[in-house]
Amino acid sequence: MNQKENFLKGFVKENPLLVSMLGMCPSLAVTTRLENAIGMGIAVLFVLVLSNLLISLIMSHQKLGEWVKPVRIPVYIVVIATLVTMVDMLMNAFLPDIHKSLGMFIPLIVVNCIILGRAEAFASENKPLDSVVDGVSMALGFTFAIVVISVIREVLGNGTITVWGDVVLNMRFIFDFLNIQPIDMFVKPVGAFLTFGFLLAGVAAITNHRASKKVGKVAKS
Amino acid sequence: MNKGLISGLVLLCFGVVCGLLLATVNHFTAGIIHENAIKEKREMLRQFYPDIDSYDLDEIELEGDINSLYLLTDKTTHDVYAAIYGVSAIAYKGRVNMLIAIDADFTVRDYAFVGNSGTEGLGLTLADLDFGMTGVLISDWATEFDALSGVTVTSIGYGPAYDGGVRRCFELVAGRVATDFGGGN
Numbered sequence: 001m002n003q004k005e006n007f008l009k010g011f012v013k014e015n016p017l018l019v020s021m022l023g024m025c026p027s028l029a030v031t032t033r034l035e036n037a038i039g040m041g042i043a044v045l046f047v048l049v050l051s052n053l054l055i056s057l058i059m060s061h062q063k064l065g066e067w068v069k070p071v072r073i074p075v076y077i078v079v080i081a082t083l084v085t086m087v088d089m090l091m092n093a094f095l096p097d098i099h100k101s102l103g104m105f106i107p108l109i110v111v112n113c114i115i116l117g118r119a120e121a122f123a124s125e126n127k128p129l130d131s132v133v134d135g136v137s138m139a140l141g142f143t144f145a146i147v148v149i150s151v152i153r154e155v156l157g158n159g160t161i162t163v164w165g166d167v168v169l170n171m172r173f174i175f176d177f178l179n180i181q182p183i184d185m186f187v188k189p190v191g192a193f194l195t196f197g198f199l200l201a202g203v204a205a206i207t208n209h210r211a212s213k214k215v216g217k218v219a220k221s
Numbered sequence: 222m223n224k225g226l227i228s229g230l231v232l233l234c235f236g237v238v239c240g241l242l243l244a245t246v247n248h249f250t251a252g253i254i255h256e257n258a259i260k261e262k263r264e265m266l267r268q269f270y271p272d273i274d275s276y277d278l279d280e281i282e283l284e285g286d287i288n289s290l291y292l293l294t295d296k297t298t299h300d301v302y303a304a305i306y307g308v309s310a311i312a313y314k315g316r317v318n319m320l321i322a323i324d325a326d327f328t329v330r331d332y333a334f335v336g337n338s339g340t341e342g343l344g345l346t347l348a349d350l351d352f353g354m355t356g357v358l359i360s361d362w363a364t365e366f367d368a369l370s371g372v373t374v375t376s377i378g379y380g381p382a383y384d385g386g387v388r389r390c391f392e393l394v395a396g397r398v399a400t401d402f403g404g405g406n
Contacts, residue, residue, distance in 0.1 A: 082239035
């Protein structure tokens, strides 16, 4: 796999949320506003890239890798927990509003399966540069998915898109045009599951369509 | 060397390195986080005292139903200008959390409800209700407390549901003011 493929795989082909379905709980919980999704994406990007880099550096060192191997999972957890605590402190200091909005879900990144999954499945067996690219790819793919979910939920549920802080796009004109009120259900948990379900169906339909096209081409040739 | 011992030492080393790293980050962020917290509290109390920046703000954490006390003191003389109590009490509909601001002359400057969303479906919150306590001497809370003034047709079942809790909050604060400052009761 070249670097371009390594970078692009996280967006659709191996998207951690829409294909592997990892890290669903915080994703569904924080996607009530676009701002939250962006904040969560930044936090996951920081943790995933650095944890992949550090774990790859540790495991690719011959002697250190040998010592760590029997206790690699606790070591990964220590590394990830340290990075998450750093993000928590930095966000609390420099992005207090987002920190308050994301609440418990920042510390919970420690148990996000995407982070530990990539550490064990990719970073521990690949070179540091590849692991960084993998981390960026997966984090951006994750961010892309939660941004899409949050935009759908916020527009349908509130009639707004809260980009960041006071930058709020008013989308009420859609509801005014249709002469209806925003659908409150979409900012509630049921709306998260519905949106996620429709997105999964969409991704599955696209994947199946592509697969059937490929089969058709092979059959013709 | 024993494999278990090596594993233990590896984990210990990682723990120490990560601990040091976190201590370093904490060293840089703790001050900013503390400043943010003070700023947030000032903003919260600004609803009672718009000129809050002219005073020093001290927070005293308490245990029990009265969980916090914010003291506004003069920056030069250090005289107490006002006391704002964070108080909580159980009501029929749930717990009532309030901030009650008391001026130096023991009158109630104002009060606010914290974290009581009320009946969201009806768009009704505790903040919509007026218990007629603004400007009242805190020692006279029992006679001045008006459970009905803020109750509208839509809130007729809602006001009384929280009434007992709000009443208890004022009672607690009146007692506390008497203990802390020897007045108002």
